[in-house]
Amino acid sequence: MSDITTQNLKDIVDQVKSKKISSVELTQSYIKNIEKGKKLNAFVTTTFEQALTSAKQFDTKPNFEQLLPGIPLAVKDLFCTVNTKTTAGSNILNNFVPTYESTVTKNLWDNGAFLLGKLNCDEFAMGSSNETSFFGNVINPVGDQLVPGGSSGGSSSALAADFTPATIGTDTGGSIRQPASFTGTVGLKPTYGLCSRWGIVAFASSLDQAGPMTKTVSDCAIMLEAMAGFDEKDSTSIKKNKEHYSKNLKDNVKGLKIGIPKEYRVDNMPKEIDELWEKGKKILKDLGAQLIDISLPHTKYALPTYYIVAPAEASSNLARYDGVRYGYRSKKGKDLIEMYENTRSEGFGDEVKRRILIGTYVLSSGYYDAYYLKAQKVRQLIKKDFDDNFTKVDAILTPSTPSSAFKIGEKTNDPVSMYLNDIFTVPVNLAGLPAISVPAGLDKKGYPLGLQLIGKTLDEQKILNIAYAFEKNCGYKNNIKKWWV
Amino acid sequence: MSLDKEKIKHVAKLARISVDDAKVESLTKDLNSIFKFIEQLNELKTDKVEPLTSILNQSLRSRVDKINDGKIREKVLKNSPKENEEFFVVPKVVE
């Protein structure tokens, strides 16, 4: 039997359903890969014993009606999983074992899947290269000591290396789509409010969204269907009828209007990105879509806006990490204030501290109007750019990232150059829209590059469909050699 | 707008993060470069723009006044760094 772990989720599910493979066999195959792949450092915690127990249970009493029958899944270590350590990539939570399960992961388990392990990520989801994790860097399976992207770097790496058939990440400024682009996989950030945030370690509340990371678009549709849904425990959750993204997946783009925003380029952008964009446009045009030039005039202000809003919310969300009720507590400190200061100083890494300080500053007395309030106004303008254009187009096509994956250590000295990785993804979070990154080609070094499709609010089906059609006609294939074995 | 060491120390105090002098040096450099980047927003005129109050087009949902939570003391205290059956325990606060 050919290695099942190289197949995509949909095919694996079909084989489980037709009893060609048992859940235990499937799980054991992934466990083997993971044990051989420690070099990539994709996992913080593995739960092999529990996974095999769940697999056995499934095989004893299988339910083939489920979306994810007997499927082992590893998830980003930002989702609280009951009785399994959840660290958010941070020292301050290095011993935290939740007594509760996040809504999104519960949805996956209710659909037949079970936990295989927790995946490494940038600390508190703050980063674009998985180099800020307390548990060390993650290496991109593509090779050459490349970063896998971030913050969901462990997720993208594990997925591309066949350690998990699919996975989920979170996306606040591009943390699903950028790593997807860097590893040649598919990543989708849903409309803000489609997936529940309950039980996900919060970074920036008005931007965070959980989303699927998969090998193919049809896999993505399956995972989204399993994850999404209204949650009454989340006041920002959207109440809507359940959609069957998987069943309704169609590769028809005839007559659809695709917007091409002129602002989605940067100075010194590699020519290959432009070429890839052209390739994408041509494929869609040949399939019957209409390309329309559009303008999103406030695009260049999205990153500065993001770097005010996100740190501000984060500085407040991370105030609860004080060593009082859970997590790391410093042994130094003669009174409460010193205990706080030392706990947080020892418990948080540099990038997190930088962002907390920025956030504290932009909210502080005398600066609120100039920074935070201003940023919220610009955010309104950015959203309006999209709203205005979505009266004319059905979706927007852009590159996912301004470059392919870079080498570990290449950008760690300059925070701003690291931030620029998210230039094409951040506007989407600010506007709360859905977007998917689909692998589209390789640059001249052979590193993957992705294209992004941005959709209207709650129009996930449409961008999945367009991506599906694109994927079919693009012929992209990952050529990852398992060099780490 | 440029941040000086004093300002950074003050903000660190507000955020309850201790910073030694070496740290303050590197932070001053990093934060100033980040702020320079952020200040691009000043190019935009926004006096007549309403700030975004919510990305969602819905109003706040409420729940019924029912007791359906709590009574989980063991769970809530389980992860405490300083073990105690009834309370969270911290170094003394000096008022």
Added chain:
Amino acid sequence: MSKEQFDYFVNGDQGKYEVIIGLEVHAQVLSNSKLFSGSATKFGAEPNTQVSLIDSAFPGMLPVINEECVKQAVRTGLGLNAKINNYSVFDRKNYFYADLPQGYQISQYKNPIVGEGKVLLDMPYGSKEVGIERLHLEQDAGKSIHDMDPTSTYVDLNRSGIALMEIVSKPDLRSPEEVNAYIKKLRSIMRYLGTCDGNMQEGSLRADVNVSVRKVGDKKFGTRCEIKNVNSIKFMQMAIEYEAKRQVELIESGKSIDQETRLFDTKKNETRSMRSKEDAHDYRYFPDPDLLPLKLEQKLIDDLKKSLPELPDQKKERFIKEYSLTPYEANVLVSEKEISDYYEEVAKLSDKKLAATWMLGDFFAMLNDKGLNITQSPVSAKNLAELVQSIKSGEISGRIAKEVFEIMVQSGDNPKKIIESKGMKQQSDPKELEKMINEILTKNKDKVDQYRSGKDKLFGFFVGQVMKVSGGKANPQLVNEILKKLLKG
């Protein structure tokens, strides 16, 4: 009731100063569960048993607002004659403290749920209007216990997350007496509405007091100091007196007053500065991104308004009209809903004026003596009404009634039973009384002669004799009439 002049001033060496007071009252909302979580709110539970994962701020927890708390805030706002805002926003107030698990308190900053209103106080020198600035909803904090261990503080989060209404007054109060009247009025309104039980001992009503002084005649406000978390009216008054004097002394010695937060030390009876709170004022408020703006339908507000119970001010006017009470009597009888309910029950079954007199007199004296509140009264409203009626009908005299009342208090029996068993009925048969009086006059012929020759004071002697012989049961009016008649000779 005499109309006194307002006379609360601080006399400094260099002049007379008036005291400007504003109060920020924190009132715990009566609701089954907390403002943003489903934990119970009952006072006195075992530590940390009314705490959810949300209340203890675990990673990934999110708030969902309790609809009843919103309604309670609206009801209170309506009771304060205030504007209800259809649009309000919840903001995070960021600071660090052991009993604040989130590291921020969810409160309301620029857009509170209730706007300006007013409260009327009945002072001896007339009615005084106190302006309300606003009312907003916010989370209460947990409790830090500092005295259980020499080096540690123990934290109980039961109270963390309970809904509070913060009611901010305008700086319209001018004396400790006005503060007393204001707190009592607020408390009464909220108890009438059922929105807060106003129990200061249990901490469901607390206040921060803002005090400043200025020379009489000055228009500008002086620098104010905030005295935090004073938990009894008595301490508030003592704190105000101390603080006003302190500020006057500072001003007169040429020093300036630092705007600061102070504590009232209940042992030393003085206010003192709170330790290192320089950055306490930088709360970095911003709208809570886990919540959306609160939009109230006008219909909800109108429905709540329609279903409000009769409030103290309205009840007072009605009592004056319907029961012919004096403003003073009405004021006392509406001060607590339980008292007004009790009174109306008594008034339904007996003479309204006499009922009021008895309640304000012997009845309240008895409760005060025993340290009871009206809900613990050993005398039921029905029984008190029966007693009042038996006085009114002449069945017993007012004097005997006091004896009967005492027995009612001890035994809980109804008056009719007591009067019967103890034979306390008033002697009102004129024939019997005439017979009795004649016997007394005959026995005291010399005194009768003295009276008839001008010694009017002896009338009291004869009355006393009649009471003695009749065991106090002779009907006083009849005794007077008959005595006068028979003494005329």
